[in-house]
Amino acid sequence: MNIIEVSKVLSNKTRVDILKWLKDPESNFPPHKDIDHFDDGVCVGYIQDKAGLSQSTISTFLTAMQNASLIIPTRHGKWTYYKRNEKVIESYIETLGKDL
Amino acid sequence: MNIIEVSKVLSNKTRVDILKWLKDPESNFPPHKDIDHFDDGVCVGYIQDKAGLSQSTISTFLTAMQNASLIIPTRHGKWTYYKRNEKVIESYIETLGKDL
DNA sequence: TAAATATATTTAAATATCTAGAATAATAGA
DNA sequence: TCTATTATTCTAGATATTTAAATATATTTA
Numbered sequence: 001m002n003i004i005e006v007s008k009v010l011s012n013k014t015r016v017d018i019l020k021w022l023k024d025p026e027s028n029f030p031p032h033k034d035i036d037h038f039d040d041g042v043c044v045g046y047i048q049d050k051a052g053l054s055q056s057t058i059s060t061f062l063t064a065m066q067n068a069s070l071i072i073p074t075r076h077g078k079w080t081y082y083k084r085n086e087k088v089i090e091s092y093i094e095t096l097g098k099d100l
Numbered sequence: 101m102n103i104i105e106v107s108k109v110l111s112n113k114t115r116v117d118i119l120k121w122l123k124d125p126e127s128n129f130p131p132h133k134d135i136d137h138f139d140d141g142v143c144v145g146y147i148q149d150k151a152g153l154s155q156s157t158i159s160t161f162l163t164a165m166q167n168a169s170l171i172i173p174t175r176h177g178k179w180t181y182y183k184r185n186e187k188v189i190e191s192y193i194e195t196l197g198k199d200l
Numbered sequence: 201t202a203a204a205t206a207t208a209t210t211t212a213a214a215t216a217t218c219t220a221g222a223a224t225a226a227t228a229g230a
Numbered sequence: 231t232c233t234a235t236t237a238t239t240c241t242a243g244a245t246a247t248t249t250a251a252a253t254a255t256a257t258t259t260a
Contacts (some may be wrong), residue, residue: 003110003116004110004111004112004113004116004189004206007107007110007111007116008111008116009110010103010104010107010110010111010225010252010256011104011107011110012104012218013104016107016200018104018216019200020199020200026252028251043235044154044235044236045235045236052247053219054219054220054235055219055220055221055235055236055237056220056221056222056237056238056239057218057219057220058219058238059236059237059238060219062236063116063237075227075236075237077227077228077229078228078229078233078234078235078236079228079229079234079235079236080236080237081173083196091200092196092197093193093197093200094190096193096196097193099120100110100116100119100120100123100189100193112247116204122255130234143206144206144207145206145207153249154249155206155208155246155250156208156209156210156248156249156250156251156252157248159209160208160209160247160248161206161207162207162208163208163209174205175256175257177206177256177257178205178206178256178257178258178260179205179206179207179257180206180207180208186245193217196213
C-alpha cells in the first residue's frame, strides 16, 4: 500500500465518489441483468453512467484505482465488475493514523 | 476539512515528508537561533533546506497546506514558523474512517 | 533612516497530468 | 462471424507542477 498513490486517487472527487458508491451498490446502482447480487461489485458501464464521464476516462480511473489496490476486478462474461478492497482501504487509514 | 484538498496535499512525497518532519522537529531540524523550543514549529528556511526544493515551491506548498488547514503559521520576528494542525489531521483520518 | 533578511507573491517557461474523443484491441456471448 | 463490454492507445486542449527570476512586504539591525 503506497500512501502517495492512494492519496492521488483520493484527490479527485469522482474517484472518491466511486469508492463511496461501491460501499453500497444496492442503493447506488440498478440491479445487474445476469446476477442478483453485488458480491463482486459493479460493472464498468454502470459506474460510467453514474459518473457521467467518458468511457476512456472511467476506464483510466478504474485502472489507477486498481493499481493502487483500492478496488478488485472480477470478470463476469463480457463484464468486468469492480468491488472495494476493504483491507487496503483500512490499511491506508490505519497507516495514516500511525505514520502521518 | 476538505477530503479532496487534504488528499491532494498528501499526494506529493515532499508535502507528506514535511508533515512527518514537523511531527518531531527536534530530530529533524537544527535548533533555531532565537528560540530554544519548537512550540510554534519550524521556520520556512529550515524546511526548504531539508526538502531541497526552491523557495517559491516550498512557499507554495506551505500555503497549500495552510489552506487545507493542515499546518498553522506563527510569525516570530522575520521568520514564519509552521506547526502541524493535529486536530485537522486527526479529523481527516477520522472522516476517512467513517465516510470512505 | 537605510540596508539586510525572511517569506510571500507574481510572472514566464518547461514539464506533467487530466479529460475527451476517436480509434483500435481483447474478450466473451449470440 | 457479428455484437457488446471493457481496455488500451493516440491526439489534443486544458489545467497543474515546478523552477527561476523578479518584486513586494514585514521585520531586524546598523
